[in-house]
Amino acid sequence: MALLRDWTLALGKQVGRPAAKLQKDSGDPEVARVRAAAAAADWNTVRAVLQARPESEDRTELLWAVGETARVERWITEAVEAEPGAALPRLVAGIRYISWGWEARTSARATQVSREQFEVFHDRLRTAEQFLYEAAEREPGWSSPWYGLQTTGRGLQVGQALARRRFEATVRRDPHHLGAHIQQLQQVCDKWGGSHEEMHAFARASVLGAPGGTLLGRLVPDAHIEQWLSLPRGEDAAYMRRPEVAQSLREAAEHSYRHPDFVRRGSWNGLLNSFALAFSLVGDRDAARECFRATEGRVTESPWDYVDRDPVAAYRKHRAAAGR
Known part of the structure; x- marks a missing residue:
């Protein structure tokens, strides 16, 4: 104090x-660096920046900087295919598909979102889940895939029980993960089925x-x-x-x-x-x-x-x- x-x-x-x-x-300079590399479709630099930030130091901000960059979905699948045994390109693809999904849905209230928007939203989130589960299988100790699955779970309305299990999977690996707790706070609030x-x-x-x-x-x-x-x-x-x-x-x-x-x-x-x-x-x-x-x-x-x-x-x- x-x-x-x-x-x-x-x-x-x-x-x-x-x-x-x-x-x-x-204000972390690596955020600007990784965002610029993502915009330039420079996977080698994106990978180097993310690998230099251990999971134990919470690389969530770096991942979202890549995921929120336009057109990453156009080249990240090539990196996934080129590295079949690697978790990182799958993790990045999953985070991008989450962000891309929310772009389709927008931040409008559900009553103001069209059925077509919801269909695109859910389709992209389901693709994200596939990539994230594959990343989790390849790196069982990583918290980031499970954090991503918390976000997809809320969008896909998987229910409180499954959402809780995903949160617990994240915090078993990183007990004080800020993003995971923020997601779970939203999950248990009144508007998402909690109180x-x-x-x-x-x-x-x-x-x-x-x-x-x-x-x-x-x-x-x-x-x-x-x-x-x-x-x-x-x-x-x-x-x-x-x-x-x-x-x-x-x-x-x-x-x-x-x-x-x-x-x-x-x-x-x-x-x-x-x-x-x-x-x-x-x-x-x-x-x-x-x-x-x-x-x-x-x-x-x-x-x-x-x-x-x-x-x-x-x-x-x-x-x-x-x-x-």
Whole structure:
């Protein structure tokens, strides 16, 4: 806690405040490198970057950088065919087909998605599952294929029991895998067949069950934001002002970014952005201001895109309200 407060005090001494800018990734230079290689259909470089990042160090961000790059599906199958015994090209193909599937579905509500879109969506997810299972067979110790299968499972609506088994398969290999926990949080929320109670219980248990300084701390604000979004106007604000909501946020903050072992690595900035919005909605201006200072103006799309189509505008509005 002292470590972060010293850091934020130092930031507070700066003249003015940092300009708010959208940050698409963690700032890891390898993300830009692997994305450029994927866009150029340079499998040798993509493979080298991914192989240099061990599974134990969570290469999820690198995989998504490749998977979200347009037209990867046009060349990745050639790499799969050229390396029949290799897991990595199959893993990349699976992640690309997940992203490509969601592109077809779009982020619209289910009632606004056509039957044709759903057919393409499900077809691509089923292809992704085939690649991911093949990757898992070739590398039984890898967590990434199972994390990918969590995502396909939610899109294909495999049900809570199978979704839970896929989550457990991921965390057996990597107990504190952030992406896996974020996927499971969505899986157990009300809109995907779970409940608010189950969602909050999962978030709290995951955070407090992890070592101090954990990035899993963001599960708690994410869960509260999820419930806030589900409520009608008036009830949403009343929910966030409940004393138990503020208390659960403070508890998670102490075990994550306020903990002495917290390190700015990986998705640390996404965690602080989530807490900044949650504390803003709660009305705790001091805690929100602390988070805004620590982000140094780096805006992540989530959770601000839930508030406004322009995440930077939403961030600026709430930062100003917090007095930062």
